[in-house]
Amino acid sequence: MNVALWEKCVTYHGHHCPGLAIGVRASLAAIKALSLDIAGNDKIVCVAENESCSIDGIRVVLECTGEKGNLFFIKGGKQAFSIFNQTIGDSIRLVLKDLPPMERDEMEAFLLNEPDAAKLFDFEKPHFELPEKA
Numbered sequence: 001m002n003v004a005l006w007e008k009c010v011t012y013h014g015h016h017c018p019g020l021a022i023g024v025r026a027s028l029a030a031i032k033a034l035s036l037d038i039a040g041n042d043k044i045v046c047v048a049e050n051e052s053c054s055i056d057g058i059r060v061v062l063e064c065t066g067e068k069g070n071l072f073f074i075k076g077g078k079q080a081f082s083i084f085n086q087t088i089g090d091s092i093r094l095v096l097k098d099l100p101p102m103e104r105d106e107m108e109a110f111l112l113n114e115p116d117a118a119k120l121f122d123f124e125k126p127h128f129e130l131p132e133k134a
Protein backbone atom coordinates (compact mmCIF):
# COMPACT_ATOMS: atom_id res chain seq x y z
CA MET A 1 0.00 0.00 0.00
CA ASN A 2 1.24 3.43 -0.99
CA VAL A 3 1.61 5.24 2.35
CA ALA A 4 1.49 8.74 0.86
CA LEU A 5 -1.76 7.91 -0.96
CA TRP A 6 -3.30 6.43 2.19
CA GLU A 7 -2.32 9.52 4.20
CA LYS A 8 -3.87 11.75 1.55
CA CYS A 9 -7.11 9.77 1.86
CA VAL A 10 -7.05 9.91 5.68
CA THR A 11 -6.53 13.69 5.59
CA TYR A 12 -9.48 14.08 3.21
CA HIS A 13 -11.71 11.74 5.21
CA GLY A 14 -10.81 13.13 8.64
CA HIS A 15 -9.91 9.82 10.27
CA HIS A 16 -8.59 6.41 9.36
CA CYS A 17 -10.96 3.46 9.44
CA PRO A 18 -11.55 0.09 7.79
CA GLY A 19 -14.29 1.59 5.61
CA LEU A 20 -11.91 4.09 4.07
CA ALA A 21 -9.45 1.26 3.47
CA ILE A 22 -12.16 -0.64 1.56
CA GLY A 23 -12.71 2.30 -0.78
CA VAL A 24 -9.00 2.82 -1.37
CA ARG A 25 -8.34 -0.85 -2.12
CA ALA A 26 -11.41 -1.07 -4.37
CA SER A 27 -10.19 1.98 -6.30
CA LEU A 28 -6.69 0.60 -6.69
CA ALA A 29 -8.04 -2.80 -7.74
CA ALA A 30 -10.24 -1.14 -10.37
CA ILE A 31 -7.32 0.90 -11.69
CA LYS A 32 -5.33 -2.29 -12.11
CA ALA A 33 -8.15 -4.43 -13.50
CA LEU A 34 -9.21 -1.84 -16.08
CA SER A 35 -5.73 -0.32 -16.65
CA LEU A 36 -7.21 3.08 -15.86
CA ASP A 37 -5.26 6.26 -16.50
CA ILE A 38 -6.64 8.54 -13.77
CA ALA A 39 -4.54 11.56 -14.68
CA GLY A 40 -5.11 11.04 -18.40
CA ASN A 41 -8.12 11.11 -20.67
CA ASP A 42 -10.05 8.14 -19.35
CA LYS A 43 -13.57 9.20 -18.41
CA ILE A 44 -14.25 7.23 -15.25
CA VAL A 45 -17.62 6.80 -13.57
CA CYS A 46 -18.29 5.02 -10.29
CA VAL A 47 -21.62 3.67 -9.09
CA ALA A 48 -21.46 2.78 -5.41
CA GLU A 49 -23.96 0.62 -3.57
CA ASN A 50 -23.45 2.31 -0.22
CA GLU A 51 -22.74 5.76 1.15
CA SER A 52 -20.26 4.88 3.87
CA CYS A 53 -16.69 5.87 4.68
CA SER A 54 -15.43 3.88 1.70
CA ILE A 55 -16.72 6.50 -0.73
CA ASP A 56 -14.07 9.00 0.34
CA GLY A 57 -11.47 6.51 -0.89
CA ILE A 58 -13.25 6.51 -4.26
CA ARG A 59 -13.35 10.32 -4.29
CA VAL A 60 -9.63 10.67 -3.67
CA VAL A 61 -8.16 7.76 -5.63
CA LEU A 62 -10.53 7.54 -8.61
CA GLU A 63 -11.34 11.28 -8.53
CA CYS A 64 -15.03 10.45 -8.87
CA THR A 65 -17.24 13.00 -7.11
CA GLY A 66 -20.81 14.21 -7.15
CA GLU A 67 -19.61 17.67 -8.19
CA LYS A 68 -17.85 16.25 -11.24
CA GLY A 69 -20.92 14.20 -12.06
CA ASN A 70 -19.12 10.87 -12.17
CA LEU A 71 -20.15 9.40 -8.82
CA PHE A 72 -23.56 7.82 -8.38
CA PHE A 73 -25.25 5.86 -5.65
CA ILE A 74 -27.76 3.08 -5.79
CA LYS A 75 -29.38 1.65 -2.69
CA GLY A 76 -28.19 -1.70 -1.60
CA GLY A 77 -26.14 -1.28 1.53
CA LYS A 78 -23.37 -3.33 -0.03
CA GLN A 79 -19.68 -2.61 -0.17
CA ALA A 80 -19.88 -2.92 -3.93
CA PHE A 81 -18.52 -0.53 -6.53
CA SER A 82 -19.07 -0.57 -10.26
CA ILE A 83 -16.41 1.33 -12.15
CA PHE A 84 -16.84 2.27 -15.79
CA ASN A 85 -14.24 3.55 -18.21
CA GLN A 86 -16.51 5.36 -20.64
CA THR A 87 -13.63 6.15 -22.97
CA ILE A 88 -13.35 2.55 -24.09
CA GLY A 89 -16.58 1.08 -22.69
CA ASP A 90 -14.93 -1.16 -20.13
CA SER A 91 -16.32 -1.86 -16.66
CA ILE A 92 -15.98 -3.93 -13.53
CA ARG A 93 -17.95 -4.46 -10.32
CA LEU A 94 -16.01 -5.07 -7.14
CA VAL A 95 -17.86 -6.64 -4.23
CA LEU A 96 -16.23 -6.93 -0.83
CA LYS A 97 -16.00 -10.56 0.25
CA ASP A 98 -17.25 -11.80 3.60
CA LEU A 99 -14.08 -11.40 5.60
CA PRO A 100 -13.35 -13.28 8.82
CA PRO A 101 -14.20 -11.41 12.03
CA MET A 102 -11.38 -9.12 13.11
CA GLU A 103 -10.78 -6.21 15.44
CA ARG A 104 -11.18 -2.81 13.81
CA ASP A 105 -7.46 -2.01 13.58
CA GLU A 106 -6.65 -5.54 12.48
CA MET A 107 -9.29 -5.29 9.75
CA GLU A 108 -7.93 -1.96 8.55
CA ALA A 109 -4.38 -3.33 8.39
CA PHE A 110 -5.57 -6.44 6.56
CA LEU A 111 -7.48 -4.37 4.01
CA LEU A 112 -4.48 -2.15 3.39
CA ASN A 113 -1.77 -4.79 3.35
CA GLU A 114 -3.24 -7.92 1.79
CA PRO A 115 -1.24 -8.16 -1.45
CA ASP A 116 -3.88 -10.10 -3.38
CA ALA A 117 -6.95 -7.95 -4.12
CA ALA A 118 -8.81 -11.11 -5.14
CA LYS A 119 -8.78 -12.10 -1.45
CA LEU A 120 -10.68 -8.91 -0.65
CA PHE A 121 -13.10 -8.52 -3.54
CA ASP A 122 -15.10 -10.56 -5.99
CA PHE A 123 -14.58 -9.25 -9.50
CA GLU A 124 -17.75 -9.24 -11.57
CA LYS A 125 -19.36 -7.45 -14.48
CA PRO A 126 -21.80 -4.68 -13.48
CA HIS A 127 -25.40 -5.84 -13.74
CA PHE A 128 -26.70 -2.47 -14.89
CA GLU A 129 -26.00 0.22 -17.42
CA LEU A 130 -24.93 3.72 -16.58
CA PRO A 131 -27.52 6.47 -16.17
CA GLU A 132 -28.01 8.31 -19.47
CA LYS A 133 -26.32 11.54 -18.48
CA ALA A 134 -23.14 10.07 -17.04
Ligand SMILES: [Zn+2]
Residues within 6 Å of the ligand: 013, 015, 016, 017, 019, 020, 053
Ligand atom coordinates in the same frame (compact mmCIF):
# COMPACT_ATOMS: atom_id res chain seq x y z
ZN1 LIG B 1 -14.47 6.54 8.32
